[in-house]
Amino acid sequence: MRDVAALAGVSLKTVSRVVNNEAGVSPVVTAKVERAVLQLGYRHNLAASNLRRGDARTSTVGALLQDVSNSFSSSLLRALEDAAHQRDVAILASSLDEEPSRERTLVESLLRRRVDGLLIMPATERQDYLVDEVRGGLPLVFVDRRPQGVDADSVTVDNISGARQAAHHLVGQGHSRIAFLGDLTAIQTAAERLSGFESGLAERDMVLDPRLVVTEIRSDAEAMAALLEVLARPSPPTAVFAARNTVAIGAVRALRHSGLSSKVALVGFDDFPLADVLEPGLTVVRQDVRRIGEEVARLLFARIDGDVSPPHHIVITPELVVRGSGEIRPQ
Amino acid sequence: MRDVAALAGVSLKTVSRVVNNEAGVSPVVTAKVERAVLQLGYRHNLAASNLRRGDARTSTVGALLQDVSNSFSSSLLRALEDAAHQRDVAILASSLDEEPSRERTLVESLLRRRVDGLLIMPATERQDYLVDEVRGGLPLVFVDRRPQGVDADSVTVDNISGARQAAHHLVGQGHSRIAFLGDLTAIQTAAERLSGFESGLAERDMVLDPRLVVTEIRSDAEAMAALLEVLARPSPPTAVFAARNTVAIGAVRALRHSGLSSKVALVGFDDFPLADVLEPGLTVVRQDVRRIGEEVARLLFARIDGDVSPPHHIVITPELVVRGSGEIRPQ
DNA sequence: ATCACATGCGACAACGTTGTCATACGGGGC
DNA sequence: GCCCCGTATGACAACGTTGTCGCATGTGAT
Numbered sequence: 001m002r003d004v005a006a007l008a009g010v011s012l013k014t015v016s017r018v019v020n021n022e023a024g025v026s027p028v029v030t031a032k033v034e035r036a037v038l039q040l041g042y043r044h045n046l047a048a049s050n051l052r053r054g055d056a057r058t059s060t061v062g063a064l065l066q067d068v069s070n071s072f073s074s075s076l077l078r079a080l081e082d083a084a085h086q087r088d089v090a091i092l093a094s095s096l097d098e099e100p101s102r103e104r105t106l107v108e109s110l111l112r113r114r115v116d117g118l119l120i121m122p123a124t125e126r127q128d129y130l131v132d133e134v135r136g137g138l139p140l141v142f143v144d145r146r147p148q149g150v151d152a153d154s155v156t157v158d159n160i161s162g163a164r165q166a167a168h169h170l171v172g173q174g175h176s177r178i179a180f181l182g183d184l185t186a187i188q189t190a191a192e193r194l195s196g197f198e199s200g201l202a203e204r205d206m207v208l209d210p211r212l213v214v215t216e217i218r219s220d221a222e223a224m225a226a227l228l229e230v231l232a233r234p235s236p237p238t239a240v241f242a243a244r245n246t247v248a249i250g251a252v253r254a255l256r257h258s259g260l261s262s263k264v265a266l267v268g269f270d271d272f273p274l275a276d277v278l279e280p281g282l283t284v285v286r287q288d289v290r291r292i293g294e295e296v297a298r299l300l301f302a303r304i305d306g307d308v309s310p311p312h313h314i315v316i317t318p319e320l321v322v323r324g325s326g327e328i329r330p331q
Numbered sequence: 332m333r334d335v336a337a338l339a340g341v342s343l344k345t346v347s348r349v350v351n352n353e354a355g356v357s358p359v360v361t362a363k364v365e366r367a368v369l370q371l372g373y374r375h376n377l378a379a380s381n382l383r384r385g386d387a388r389t390s391t392v393g394a395l396l397q398d399v400s401n402s403f404s405s406s407l408l409r410a411l412e413d414a415a416h417q418r419d420v421a422i423l424a425s426s427l428d429e430e431p432s433r434e435r436t437l438v439e440s441l442l443r444r445r446v447d448g449l450l451i452m453p454a455t456e457r458q459d460y461l462v463d464e465v466r467g468g469l470p471l472v473f474v475d476r477r478p479q480g481v482d483a484d485s486v487t488v489d490n491i492s493g494a495r496q497a498a499h500h501l502v503g504q505g506h507s508r509i510a511f512l513g514d515l516t517a518i519q520t521a522a523e524r525l526s527g528f529e530s531g532l533a534e535r536d537m538v539l540d541p542r543l544v545v546t547e548i549r550s551d552a553e554a555m556a557a558l559l560e561v562l563a564r565p566s567p568p569t570a571v572f573a574a575r576n577t578v579a580i581g582a583v584r585a586l587r588h589s590g591l592s593s594k595v596a597l598v599g600f601d602d603f604p605l606a607d608v609l610e611p612g613l614t615v616v617r618q619d620v621r622r623i624g625e626e627v628a629r630l631l632f633a634r635i636d637g638d639v640s641p642p643h644h645i646v647i648t649p650e651l652v653v654r655g656s657g658e659i660r661p662q
Numbered sequence: 663a664t665c666a667c668a669t670g671c672g673a674c675a676a677c678g679t680t681g682t683c684a685t686a687c688g689g690g691g692c
Numbered sequence: 693g694c695c696c697c698g699t700a701t702g703a704c705a706a707c708g709t710t711g712t713c714g715c716a717t718g719t720g721a722t
Contacts, residue, residue: 001708001709002708010671010672011671011672011673012672012673012708012709012710013671013672013673013674013709013710013711014670014671014672016708016709016710017670017671017710020710024669024670024671025670025671026669026670026671029670029671041463041467043442043443044443044708044709045382045443045445045707045708045709046443046444046445047378047381047382047389047444047445047708047709048382048677048707048708048709048710049708049709049710050378050677050709051376051378051379051382051676051677051678051679051707051708051709051710052676052677052708052709052710052711053677053709053710053711054677054710054711058378060423060444067409068399068405068408068409068412068424069402069405069406069408069409071400071402071405071604074399074400074402074405075400077399077400077424078398078399078400078426081399081424081425081426085425088440090423090425090440090441090444091423091424091425092391092421092422092423092424093399093408093412093422093423093424094412094416094421094422095409095412109419109421110421111374112374112375112376112377113377113378113391113421114376114377114378132372136372249604249605249608252605252608253607253608256608272604272605273402273580273603273604273605274580274583274603274604274605274609276584277580277583277584277587277609278605278608278609278610279609279610332678332679333678341701341702342701342702342703343678343679343680343702343703344679344680344681344701344702344703344704345700345701345702347678347679347680348680348701351680355699355700355701356700356701357699357700357701360700360701375678375679376677376678376679378678378679379677379678379679379680379707380678380679380680381679381707382677382678382679382680382706382707382708382709383678383679383680383681383706383707384679384680384681384707385680385681385707
């Protein structure tokens, strides 16, 4: 900037005015400065600018997701990006992989970078560690899981309702031996889906057979192995509820592998690309990811714009999408 | 920091030494400072720190991808993240949507933020605008498409080879009426896949019937519509090559919709989750995304670490994955 | 001709941090 | 008791930028 000023024969401050499009610089001088900028390949330094400006806006937000390569996380990221792009805000994206320590260090790292706001799909059970930040005015929105120990905005899905719908649907098709495949029960959403499924069955005067419940499943490969094992038992289930998208994918593989795709009913939680073109089409409980992303972006940017109203907790009700796999009747 | 120094009764510089874990501070003073840091909730400001330090490392890299919600882009992002995480580097991720102007403005915005390096899956045809930056030492790696007009590292896939393999495979199954469905021919990879497919046919003494070629397809919905139209013609193709993942998905839908899944052969370019559990399994030309991501990360961080060797152009050869859909014989 | 006032520009300090150098102190060797 | 040296700490300037204020110059009204 100093060089630009020297080349244009003006003061530093005048260059600053030009690059910031401030009023009060004559067209002649503006042109001289712009020529110098081009000639020297000068690029404005946002960090220094933000440092000097009091308002401390870095035009950057952080997004801590479960795994950016998972379709749920990446669709959410994309929705946030669309909103951020309009305001010239960049996104620092990271994956947490359900590791609490990773969440802690990444939050720390993002705050050091002075992000304007934070979107978190938490991997920790409690987020008390953020209390001071929120009190200090950090715009913070939780997604997929409600915050614990700190009062901040959240956008979540009614997992209980979704799992109940799945239970009712399968019972309605005449099933009574239904297997449940789920993720780590330490994960709030996973626990809710299990309890929602149980209460859905209870409402139809049934109980979930604990021998048909497998949890702590971390990948589609594990899900496939788990279901194969369950199907090999003496009295196998006639229907399966897979409580997460990767788990459902593993279940599809297991059924395919054992030639039971058209014999054992399957309902998944969370839609994913191509679920409709499987054979049979996969019946799922769908969370409207686009909508979730939009709500998250709306809340986050409202906070960044200074909204200090009490935290909002938006709950989106998922819907059952019937495609065939969930409508198979018990043999 | 000033407050911390005052509370601990030491100088600014000493606080700086403590937060940077510099040697030469007595344990007593270190403890006092750390207590003050905790008490005041002080957080180190990376931007100011980088400003003052000469080396200008922001520990941030930019990733400009085609669309972060597409499985190819998001897998790449994830691979880069894994490498970046080890070095405490954060990633600014954005989608370009094949819009050249978006690439330009996003590059500008990332450079203003003084990223340490840039990964670009270009949407522009030429990247001359980056010549000065590269000459100035900007670590820059292109992925999926080779740079034009600027000499920088790249990691690409041998699209010609992949498309030729697909052509040979389909011809080998006895097909002669083969449709080609592709993306915008302005996109380098799309053009290569078309010409590779043509030369693959030529090597078997066949020519691609221009009436069976549909390009400029932007979404799976468009691909589905295009293939339905082609299949409805008087002499429909007996096989289809879909030159991109979303195009292949649309093609699967079209075949399903017209009940031709087991009658018309289909080969896709680029694997995606679940392609193996379709009915029949989708035969694809697979690009090893993980490997691409690792190579990209390796190159990028080597440049950031000061590697000034001539640009490397890594070309990864894709392989045909046989799953059933590509082995259907002409009726 | 005088004054008030608007316009265009520059000097200077400050944002939060760290590199450089200086200083104070204690200990060991003679 | 003297000198030298290593160790711990601090004062100060500087990184690239912008907010504040002040100073010229020009304009229009009186």
